[in-house]
Amino acid sequence: MKRLLVIGGGLAGLSAAWAARKAGAEVRILEWGGLPGGVVKTIQENGFLMETGPNTLTTASPAFLKLIHELGLENEIAATTPAASARYIVRGGKLVPVPMSPLHAITSRLLSLRAKLRVLGEPFAKARSKDATGDESLADFARRRLGPEPYAYALEPLVAGIFAGDPERLAVRHVFPRLYKMEVEHGSIVRGMFRSKRTPRPKGTPGLISFREGMAALPRALAVKLDDGLVMEARLLALERGADGKWAAKWQGPGGQSEEQFDGVVLAVPAHALAAFPVPAELVESLAPLAKIEHPPVTNVVLGFPRDGVGHPLDGFGVLVPAVENLSILGALFNSTLFPGRAPEGQVLITVFVGGARQPALAQLPDAELLARVLGDLGKLLQVTVPPSFQKIIRWPHAIPQYNLDYGTMLIAMEAAERAWPGLVLAGSYRGGVSVPQVLENGAAAGLRALNLSPSIGE
Numbered sequence: 001m002k003r004l005l006v007i008g009g010g011l012a013g014l015s016a017a018w019a020a021r022k023a024g025a026e027v028r029i030l031e032w033g034g035l036p037g038g039v040v041k042t043i044q045e046n047g048f049l050m051e052t053g054p055n056t057l058t059t060a061s062p063a064f065l066k067l068i069h070e071l072g073l074e075n076e077i078a079a080t081t082p083a084a085s086a087r088y089i090v091r092g093g094k095l096v097p098v099p100m101s102p103l104h105a106i107t108s109r110l111l112s113l114r115a116k117l118r119v120l121g122e123p124f125a126k127a128r129s130k131d132a133t134g135d136e137s138l139a140d141f142a143r144r145r146l147g148p149e150p151y152a153y154a155l156e157p158l159v160a161g162i163f164a165g166d167p168e169r170l171a172v173r174h175v176f177p178r179l180y181k182m183e184v185e186h187g188s189i190v191r192g193m194f195r196s197k198r199t200p201r202p203k204g205t206p207g208l209i210s211f212r213e214g215m216a217a218l219p220r221a222l223a224v225k226l227d228d229g230l231v232m233e234a235r236l237l238a239l240e241r242g243a244d245g246k247w248a249a250k251w252q253g254p255g256g257q258s259e260e261q262f263d264g265v266v267l268a269v270p271a272h273a274l275a276a277f278p279v280p281a282e283l284v285e286s287l288a289p290l291a292k293i294e295h296p297p298v299t300n301v302v303l304g305f306p307r308d309g310v311g312h313p314l315d316g317f318g319v320l321v322p323a324v325e326n327l328s329i330l331g332a333l334f335n336s337t338l339f340p341g342r343a344p345e346g347q348v349l350i351t352v353f354v355g356g357a358r359q360p361a362l363a364q365l366p367d368a369e370l371l372a373r374v375l376g377d378l379g380k381l382l383q384v385t386v387p388p389s390f391q392k393i394i395r396w397p398h399a400i401p402q403y404n405l406d407y408g409t410m411l412i413a414m415e416a417a418e419r420a421w422p423g424l425v426l427a428g429s430y431r432g433g434v435s436v437p438q439v440l441e442n443g444a445a446a447g448l449r450a451l452n453l454s455p456s457i458g459e
Helices: 011-022 062-070 102-107 113-120 138-146 148-163 177-186 189-195 217-229 271-276 281-292 367-382 407-420 436-450
Strands: 003-007 026-031 042-045 048-051 077-079 088-091 094-097 208-211 230-232 235-241 247-253 256-262 264-267 298-306 318-320 331-334 347-355 390-396 424-426
Touching (some): 003 011, 003 256, 003 436, 011 026, 011 062, 011 436, 026 217, 048 298, 062 436, 088 148, 113 148, 138 148, 138 177, 148 331, 177 189, 217 230, 247 264, 264 436, 271 281, 281 424, 298 367, 331 367, 347 367, 407 424, 424 436
Parallel strands (some): 003 026, 003 264, 026 230, 264 424
Antiparallel strands (some): 042 048, 077 208, 088 094, 247 256, 298 347, 298 390, 318 331, 331 347
16 A cells, blocks of 8 residues: 655645545645644634635535535535625725626726726737747736726736735736636637636535635544544654655654655645755755745734624625725625624624735734724725724735746746655645645645556545
């Protein structure tokens, strides 16, 4: 029986181990913390239920839906409420609904008539110059194909909401590969959307979900399946690859030191942490370029208010703030509208995001100054007139990895390291996508690839 070592008990690591276990391998996962799931954690305090990381999951991936079934989580799914279907973007200091239909797009106040006509003319936009070298930034791509106003009031805030990133530095080929391919293959985003085939969701499956007890239900279910293969509060002490191709690992766990041999290893820790790992010096050198992957700081400010202290109806998913609006926040989620049971009766819960690549210094402000800025913006945007009845500040000094213009060199470094060290595979949100379903799917593939296993074995 093949044996797999997974270092890191976040979603990528748990998924890698689960895929290998299903394929007939024995697995060992080492997680230094006390809970599985990495950034995916749920906190319940004073009747409020909040997330430290992602708040929702998209069900567009068949592989993800299959995993939910395997974990027995179907009955734990919480679908977004009908009231959460609306989305807002700030323009001129006011919340403007995002168009959700062609008719709404025509009548929407989000874009000027000139900008709408520019979007309709996208199929006739100029292609990128054949003489251009290197990757194109997402900002340049969007302005070239859609125009400056749709970029500023649609795509830029969307990117802030997904990546907390700067489109001037993000590479379109890596951030939105589907859009990039549409231009390459069809010469237009609009033509590509009409011609592309997408796998439909099973009938009755909601588009966005969480779980009744929060997002932590997902890593918790994976941990239960992996049972004693998962070792919590475990610190790797040494990792070496022998002449026979086996990997020898030594770690310190709650029960003392342990040492075992493995056929493959998945390194499922954040890219910025790889350089400090106790692995061979040659491997450290191979992984050194990955330390350059930017992880800007993001701070989540989670606030509860009496319902009658917020003038806005909070009738939507949340609000995104374009950079041109010059506010302190990137956006906010209306948690108590999204899912039931997120706030006590008569209260609402809002999660505000600050910092990112746009304004990293704001994420590092002291609590009092940060809270004052956030409440100032919420007062203008949501007509908040009372102090919060609940507050919690969650800081991520190294948040979402950025697929910037130099990201292609990072991919080359990853692939070179794996070729030089057979049996070693790198996995995490810094590779293959930052959404939860992408991380899970890529983690599963990594677990199988480390042992040259087929997903059909053992199923």
